Structure formats: structure tokens, C-alpha cells
Amino acid sequence: xxxxxxxxxxxxxxKSSLEVVTYAKKLGGEVVVVSGGNSSDLARLGEYGASKxxxxxxxxxxxxxxxxxxxxxxxxxxxxxxxxxSHELTxxxxxxxxxxxxxxxxxxGAIALxxxxxxxxxxxxxxxxxxxxxxxxxxxxxxxxxxxNSVQPEITGAACSVEEISSNAGASAVKIIxxxxxxxxIPLPExxxxxxxxxxxxxxxxxGIVEDLATALGAATACSRxxxxxxxxxxxxxxxxxxxxxxxxxxxxxxxxxAIQHLAGVNGSKVIVVINTDAEAPFFKAADYGIxxxxxxxxPKFTEAVKKFNASK
Amino acid sequence: xxxxxxxxxxPDTTSKIAFSEGNTKFDxxxxxxxxNPYDEWYALVRALEIxxxxxxxxxxxxxGNVADEAIIRKALAIGADDAVRIDAEPTDAxxxxxxxxxxxxxxxxxxxxxxKETINYNGSQVGGMIAEVLEVPxxxxxxxLDVNGSTLTLEQDIVGxxxxxxxxxxxxxxxxxxxxxxxxxxxxxxxxxxxKPMQIVEPIACDLFTTYSSYILPEAKKACKMIDPNNxxxxxxxxxxxxKVI
Ligand SMILES: Cc1cc2nc3c(=O)[nH]c(=O)nc-3n(C[C@H](O)[C@H](O)[C@H](O)COP(=O)(O)OP(=O)(O)OC[C@H]3O[C@@H](n4cnc5c(N)ncnc54)[C@H](O)[C@@H]3O)c2cc1C
Numbered sequence: 001x002x003x004x005x006x007x008x009x010x011x012x013x014x015k016s017s018l019e020v021v022t023y024a025k026k027l028g029g030e031v032v033v034v035s036g037g038n039s040s041d042l043a044r045l046g047e048y049g050a051s052k053x054x055x056x057x058x059x060x061x062x063x064x065x066x067x068x069x070x071x072x073x074x075x076x077x078x079x080x081x082x083x084x085x086s087h088e089l090t091x092x093x094x095x096x097x098x099x100x101x102x103x104x105x106x107x108x109g110a111i112a113l114x115x116x117x118x119x120x121x122x123x124x125x126x127x128x129x130x131x132x133x134x135x136x137x138x139x140x141x142x143x144x145x146x147x148x149n150s151v152q153p154e155i156t157g158a159a160c161s162v163e164e165i166s167s168n169a170g171a172s173a174v175k176i177i178x179x180x181x182x183x184x185x186i187p188l189p190e191x192x193x194x195x196x197x198x199x200x201x202x203x204x205x206x207x208g209i210v211e212d213l214a215t216a217l218g219a220a221t222a223c224s225r226x227x228x229x230x231x232x233x234x235x236x237x238x239x240x241x242x243x244x245x246x247x248x249x250x251x252x253x254x255x256x257x258x259a260i261q262h263l264a265g266v267n268g269s270k271v272i273v274v275i276n277t278d279a280e281a282p283f284f285k286a287a288d289y290g291i292x293x294x295x296x297x298x299x300p301k302f303t304e305a306v307k308k309f310n311a312s313k
Numbered sequence: 314x315x316x317x318x319x320x321x322x323x324p325d326t327t328s329k330i331a332f333s334e335g336n337t338k339f340d341x342x343x344x345x346x347x348x349n350p351y352d353e354w355y356a357l358v359r360a361l362e363i364x365x366x367x368x369x370x371x372x373x374x375x376x377g378n379v380a381d382e383a384i385i386r387k388a389l390a391i392g393a394d395d396a397v398r399i400d401a402e403p404t405d406a407x408x409x410x411x412x413x414x415x416x417x418x419x420x421x422x423x424x425x426x427x428x429k430e431t432i433n434y435n436g437s438q439v440g441g442m443i444a445e446v447l448e449v450p451x452x453x454x455x456x457x458l459d460v461n462g463s464t465l466t467l468e469q470d471i472v473g474x475x476x477x478x479x480x481x482x483x484x485x486x487x488x489x490x491x492x493x494x495x496x497x498x499x500x501x502x503x504x505x506x507x508x509k510p511m512q513i514v515e516p517i518a519c520d521l522f523t524t525y526s527s528y529i530l531p532e533a534k535k536a537c538k539m540i541d542p543n544n545x546x547x548x549x550x551x552x553x554x555x556x557k558v559i
Contacts, residue, residue, distance in 0.1 A: 011472070014472075062471065062476055064451065064452070064453065065450060065451075088472070089453060089454055089469065089470070089471060089472075092437040092441070092453045092454060092487075093441055093451060093452070093453035093454075094441070095438070095441070096406070096410070096437075096438040096439070096440065096441025096442040096444075096445070097441045097442070097444060097445040097451065099407065099438070099441075099442060099445075099522065100407070100410070100442050100445035100446055101445055103520075103522075104522075105407070105522035105523040106406070106407070106436075106438055106522070106523070107523065108406075108435070108436040108437060108438055109435055109436070121526060123529070125435060126433065126434055126435060126528070127324075127330045127432070127433050127435075128432050128433075128435060130330040130531075131330050131332070131528055131529065131530050131531065132528065132529040132530075132531070133434075133525050133527070133528050133529075134525070134526045134527045134528070134529070135523050135524070135525055135526070136523065136524045136525075136526045137522065137523050138520075138521055138522060138523065138524065139520075139522050173449075173450040173480060173481070174450050174452065174478050174479070174480045175478060175479040175480070176476060176477070176478050177466070177477040177478060177479050178476070178477040179471065179474060179475070179476045179477070180474040180475045180476075187472040192558075193558070193559070217559065228490075235456070235470075235490050235491050236470050238490065241326050241432050242326075242350050242351070242432065242490070243490070245435070249558040250552065250556070250558040250559065260326065260327055261326045261327075264326075264432075267531065268531075270556075270558060271552070271556045271558050273548070273552075274537070284537050285534070285537070286534055287534075287537040288534070288535070288537060288538065288556065289537065289538050289539075289540055289548060289551065289552075289556075290537040290538070290539045290540065291539070291540050291542050291548070292539065292542065293542030294542075297542065298542050298545070301542070301543070301545040302545045302548065302549075304545070305545035305546045305548065305549040306549055306559075308546065308549075309546075309549045309550075309553065309559070
């Protein structure tokens with residue numbers, strides 16, 4: 001059995017890329033990684049389980065049409081049975097196309113390794129995090145799109161070879177006009193620690209205390225829907241049923257009531273800390289640790305305590 | 314411009330999620346269905362805005378049974394011109410996409426829009442699959458869509474940034490937050506929706522790529538441990554030694 005893993009290597013090798021290579025390795029067979037772009041850091045994917053990396057330098061990772069062709073080409077030449085993605089923008093564009101093209105059943109949002117005891121079944125997130133589903137794939141070829149933070153990257157080997165190939169992906173029907181590059185902050189779906197705040201913070205000018213805690217922890221920032229809707233925070237920070245669904249190790253929520261639609265997007269978090277002035281706030285029922293108090297006082301104290309902890313390490 | 318908007322039903326966001334028949338079926342008892350928010354707020358409303366600006370026709374399509382006509386009427390009340398219901402249970406994304414693509418192929422649409430994902434299955438699969446069958450470009454999770462003649466300019470959120478892309482019609486686009494604002498149907502819209510045309514189409518044969526074999530509810534949380542707001546050192550210690558997350 002051979003597994004093909006696609007990674008977007010444009011901004012270095014991300015943690016979610018290491019996760020998918022580790023996941024593919026755990027599937028058991030040989031792992032081949034495919035990518036486009038100019039990264040010179042691909043060989044170290046061998047440490048995480050790849051036997052080789054194949055790269056088409058002429059293909060742009062942001063170009064969903066070219067990537068589809070490249071992966072179809074690689075799946076064919078490598079005779080791969082399983083294709084694995086990280087469940088992010090590129091996967092959402094490319095995996096469904098490949099599913100049709102290769103007649104391969106697609107598992108979106110997988111959170112665990114497949115169960116092979118009767119057929120090929122995999123646990124996925126459904127109902128925006130309110131439940132899990134078990135999806136069985138009936139086709140010979142399979143595609144798995146893995147939710148970030150579902151496995152931890154593991155070093156098991158040494159660097160591998162990088163082979164340059166040409167997939168003849170050709171000109172694309174989609175022209176990339178401009179890209180605003182990432183600003184170095186931690187992408188929310190990949191973050192292990194998240195500090196989030198809601199309407200209880202009263203205005204965008206008060207987010208300094210949220211960012212201070214996030215910086216001290218090395219966490220990403222998030223927010224509730226109304227906060228993004230009124231423009232206090234950017235839309236990509238909106239978590240919940242109609243925003244981003246996240247599963248960090250630690251989710252800290254300050255001044256968020258914990259409406260069912262908000263909880264849906266965050267209740268996959270391993271540990272939840274809630275800071276709220278209202279003892280009746282529904283979020284306390286979903287929390288592991290609760291602080292009944294004013295976010296304006298608690299957040300700075302929390303930040304101080306984290307700094308003290310960091311200094312003692 | 315002929316626009317096809319794919320809509321799906323999803324349980325109202327406040328629904329209690331439960332399963333029946335040995336956790337193999339979603340328990341519909343007491344569940345209210347709504348138009349999937351991404352389909353309604355972004356795909357449908359943006360389609361209507363394009364039509365209002367430059368003319369054309371907005372058709373909505375769903376794969377579902379008679380009961381789903383309620384959500385079809387809701388989408389018509391918001392302003393779609395006509396509707397198509399493929400008379401079948403939408404068993405998985407591939408089946409659904411094949412049905413919609415078949416209809417779209419026979420009826421030559423300029424633009425096919427879907428929501429980013431449904432809030433019940435969160436697959437983000439149908440749009441890309443339709444595009445592959447139709448052999449047209451697909452742009453996923455667009456937050457902005459402008460039409461210039463036969464060219465679309467779109468924006469997508471990439472990790473921490475934005476990518477602007479251009480594509481020519483026909484095309485398939487999945488729509489995310491930012492593209493449009495929710496519209497509340499008015500009385501006139503609701504009345505008009507009753508008499509707008511709805512076509513019922515028989516499904517075509519299709520392989521079943523995937524099956525939902527069972528469902529699992531998350532384990533209930535233990536009681537929350539309350540921490541003194543003046544003792545954040547204790548919280549940090551607990552996060553380190555007990556929860557082991559920092
Ligand atoms: C179809 C639909 C989809 C939705 N999708 C989402 C979604 O994806 N994500 C989402 O977040 N919401 C979503 N919502 C909205 C959701 O129902 C809530 O309205 C929203 O989450 C509330 O945001 P909030 O907690 O920030 O604000 P509020 O409900 O106003 O709560 C503010 C909280 O802050 C507390 N507070 C006030 N002052 C302080 C202080 N000084 N210190 C500490 N605490 C303080 C208050 O006690 C209160 O609990 C959706 C709603 C619908 C109908």
C-alpha cells in the first residue's frame with residue numbers, strides 16, 4: 001500500500017504538514033509527499049516518515065487547478081491507494097475534484113486513523129463539532145482530509161530524497177492576481193493555544209489585554225461572531241458554527257457567553273478556561289476551569305502569572 | 314447571467330443533536346430545518362445582488378425529499394426566481410454533486426454557487442465535485458465575488474492573508490463569510506414564493522462512494538473547577554501540572 005500526501009510548502013513546512021506526514025506514516029505503507037513551489041526544506045519530511053518527496057517547481061501551490069493536475073499525475077505514477085491532505089483551503093478546493101477524477105471516496109475532516117476491522121472507516125467531525133460521525137469508504141482508492149491538531153508530529157527517521165518532476169500541469173484557468181502574505185502570526189486552525197474574547201470586552205480598543213495574554217502564551221487570537229460582525233476583529237478570527245471550527249489544546253474565552261453556536265466551533269478543545277462576570281453564563285457548563293470575574297482585571301493578572309511561569313521555566 | 318445556487322437543509326443551530334436506531338441515524342425528532350446558513354446568507358444573497366445589478370435569473374437547486382420544499386420556499390421568498398428539487402435522499406456529497414452537475418450540464422448555467430460547507434456535515438465537498446464533472450474552474454471559500462462581463466474576480470482567505478484570483482465563466486464558486494449580508498424575507502416575498510415554479514427531477518444512477526455508518530456524541534464535560542480571580546498563579550499551575558497544556 002502506498003500513501004500520497006500533499007503539502008503546501010509555500011511558507012515553510014507548517015505544523016499541519018508534519019501532522020499529515022506523520023498520519024500517513026501511521027497508516028502503515030510507504031509514504032510519498034508531493035508539493036509544488038520553491039521550498040528547499042522538503043528533505044526533512046523524511047524524518048516524519050516520507051520515503052521521498054516529489055516536487056513540481058513549475059506548479060504554484062495556491063493554484064488549485066494546477067495542484068489538482070499535479071496530484072492526479074503523482075497518484076497515477078506512484079500508484080497510490082490513499083491520498084492525505086490537511087483539511088485546509090487547498091484541500092477543500094482540490095480533494096473534491098480528485099475524488100471525482102480518481103473515483104476515490106473522500107473523508108473530510110478526519111480526526112483519527114481509519115479503522116480497518118470492517119472495511120475502511122474513519123471518525124470525522126460532524127454537526128460543526130457537536131458530534132462525531134464514522135464514515136465508511138466503499139471505493140478502492142481513498143482520500144482523507146485530516147483536521148489540524150488531530151495527531152502530533154513524530155520524528156521516526158532521517159531526511160529523504162527530493163525528486164523534481166514535471167507533471168505538465170500547464171496553464172491554469174484561475175489567474176492569481178495578488179496575494180497578501182501571512183504576517184507571521186499563528187494560523188487559527190493550527191494553533192495549540194487560543195485566547196478568544198467576545199462582546200464582554202466592550203470595544204476593539206480593549207483588545208490589547210487579549211493580545212498581551214496571547215503573546216505571553218504564544219497563542220493565536222479568536223473572537224465570537226458578533227465581534228467579527230461589528231468589525232471589532234477580522235472575520236477570520238470568528239469561531240463557531242458559522243465561523244472557524246477549532247480544536248486547540250487550550251481555549252481561553254473572556255467575555256463570551258457561550259451560546260450553542262459558539263460552543264459548536266470550540267468544544268473539540270482539550271481544555272477550556274472561561275472568564276465571565278455572570279455566574280449563569282452557559283459557557284461555564286462547557287468549561288474545565290472557570291473564573292467568575294471581570295475580564296479587564298483578570299486578563300492582565302493572568303498575563304502576569306504566565307510571564308512569571310515562563311521566567312521560572 | 315444564469316446562476317444556479319445549491320442549497321441544503323441543515324438543523325436549526327439551536328437543535329439538540331441526537332441519534333436513533335443504535336446511533337446510525339440522525340434523530341429528527343423536534344428538529345427544525347433551516348436553509349444552511351452559508352448557502353442562504355452568502356451564495357443566495359450574492360446571486361441575487363448580481364442579478365439585481367445586471368439582470369439574469371437565479372435558480373435554486375436542492376437534492377431532497379418532499380419535506381424539503383419548506384426550505385425551498387424560504388429561499389424563493391428571499392428572492393430566487395425558480396427552484397429545482399432532485400427527488401432523492403442526499404446520501405453523500407458525491408451523490409449530491411452528481412445529481413446537481415447533471416442538471417447544471419443539461420441547463421447551461423454561467424455560474425454555480427454553493428455555500429462553504431453545510432453546518433451538519435461540514436464536508437466542503439459538493440462544489441469542487443460539481444466543477445470536476447462540469448470540467449470548469451472552481452474557486453473555494455470565496456469571501457468576495459465581482460462580475461466583469463465574463464470574468465469573475467474573487468478573494469479567498471489564505472492563512473493569515475488574502476489571495477485575489479480571476480477566472481472566466483462558466484465557473485463554480487463556494488461562498489464564505491464576507492461575500493454578502495443575510496436578508497430577511499418580507500411578506501411580499503413570502504407570498505410570491507408560493508407560486509414560483511418548482512421543478513421536480515428524478516435522480517440519475519450513481520455509485521455510493523461513502524456511507525455514514527454510525528455517530529458518536531462527545532463525552533459530557535466534568536464539572537468546571539472555579540478559580541479565585543485573584544489567584545491566577547494557581548490557574549497557571551493547574552494548566553501546567555493538571556491539564557498539561559502549557
Ligand atoms: C444561525 C446562527 C449562527 C451563529 N453562529 C455563531 C458562531 O459561529 N459563532 C459565535 O460566536 N456566535 C454565533 N452565533 C451567535 C450566538 O448565538 C451568540 O449571539 C454570540 O456567540 C454571542 O457572542 P458573545 O458571547 O461575544 O456576546 P454576548 O452574548 O453579548 O455575551 C457577552 C458575555 O460577556 C460577559 N461579560 C460582559 N462584561 C464582561 C466583563 N467585563 N468581563 C467578563 N465577562 C463579561 C457577559 O456576562 C456575557 O456572558 C450564531 C447565531 C445564529 C442565530
